[in-house]
Amino acid sequence: MTGFAFAIPGDIGLPTGGYAYDRRVIAEAPRAGGRLTHVALPGGFPFPSPAELEASAQTLRALPPGQPVLIDGLALGALPAPLLRALDRPLAALVHHPLALESGLDAGQRAQLFASETAALAQTQAVIATSPATARLLAQDYGVPAARLSVALPGTDPCPRATGTGRPVRLLAVGAVIPRKANVVLVEALATLRAQDWTCHIVGATDRDPAETARVQARIAALGLGERIRLTGTLPSEALAGEFDAADLFVTASLFEGYGMGLTEALARGLPVVATRAGAIPDTVPPAAALLAEPGDAGSLAEALRRLLDDPDRRRRMADEAWHYGHSLPTWTQTAAVLIAALKEMPR
Structure with missing residues (x-):
């Protein structure tokens, strides 16, 4: 060897x-x-x-x-x-x-x-x-x-298909709270979707860049979204699996990804994806299972999210495509x- x-x-x-x-x-x-x-x-x-x-x-x-x-x-x-x-x-x-x-x-x-x-x-x-x-x-x-x-x-490890939450629609973002993940953009996009029924969990380390974490927390508070957006911090693997299982939709506002392992885990669990056209993301996610927004553009991201929040049938079709694609990873x-x-x- x-x-x-x-x-x-x-x-x-x-x-x-x-x-x-x-x-x-x-x-x-x-x-x-x-x-x-x-x-x-x-x-x-x-x-x-x-x-x-x-x-x-x-x-x-x-x-x-x-x-x-x-x-x-x-x-x-x-x-x-x-x-x-x-x-x-x-x-x-x-x-x-x-x-x-x-x-x-x-x-x-x-x-x-x-x-x-x-x-x-x-x-x-x-x-x-x-x-x-x-x-x-x-x-x-x-x-x-x-x-x-x-x-x-x-x-990508084989995963059970996500059960989901349904009402409210659970959005999941996974990744450390650092500038590249552009969580402030995600928060600002979600602020324009108050009329829709959703909650969002942002799962990932909050100690890598304390200033960025404070910035995200301040924006959540300023926009009055503290009851709807939760920063969980780092979670053990079992708890992270539970977050994926409870999710209905995976989202990232990332400004660049060299691949995007969170994206493929979401696909493997049958989650439709809203992401950005940044770095390798367009190569990583199949068009049938994902909607892509412009990086750094809260309006573009909000529109992609709105299309899936307002159309549960489309969300289910994209979830089926994600589940099918996940088996080819x-x-x-x-x-x-x-x-x-x-x-x-x-x-x-």
Whole structure:
């Protein structure tokens, strides 16, 4: 069985899509004919301190000579090219989405991350993206040759079909409360739909960006929606499954997604989707099961929501399409197999 080191910054147990992907491919790798050994890097990425960079370099240099290393993009894009070149070993990158496309960055930070990620990717022998849309970005904007690019779509576990709530219609949004998720836009869209019968649960970490959480909470209060919109914070897996089961409609106002694992879990549970035309979302959700709005446009999002809130028959038809499509999604073993194959094929 072929073994690879998998360098991941920070706490791999955190409830984010990227870390969930990393955990699952590590667990499934043996069934896919390979082995991924977790190598922990410091948690300051993508803006590591000099001490964190030095600690990362020492950790990577200490690996067995010549051992290939897969580096999660959260770290890879911020590691200096000379550091990577000096490792003198086969390197691969796993890119969930380009670092410079995170929301909330200033122009200087965006330029810094774009330059460092472009330079770092040039030092790799293989680049694995988690969606075709991200692969296209890496080829077009970051100069990654097509021959070095692979796509390993996230897996989806088989799920029971959502039961739903019905009255009021339960809307579900899943993801950390951070600027990229644009929850203020969602709140403002919902404020124009007061006449409709709905409640909304926003499930995800509220401690990643306290200022953004405060901003969302303030907007909910200012618009008088405290009885209808609930921020649950991070939930354990059983409680999250319960939220999906109680939902009638999945919604996201996200400004960018490298794939959108919450979207595919919603589809696997037979939930119709209202989302945005942002990043990989148009590739991730099938048109028959989703309505897409313009990113950052509360009016566009509200109109998409209104169309489904006002038309339960259409909602049911789209739910059936979602349930059917969900059965075609890849498993995590299939994801790991694609990733391991890309690592085995990279030049040594």
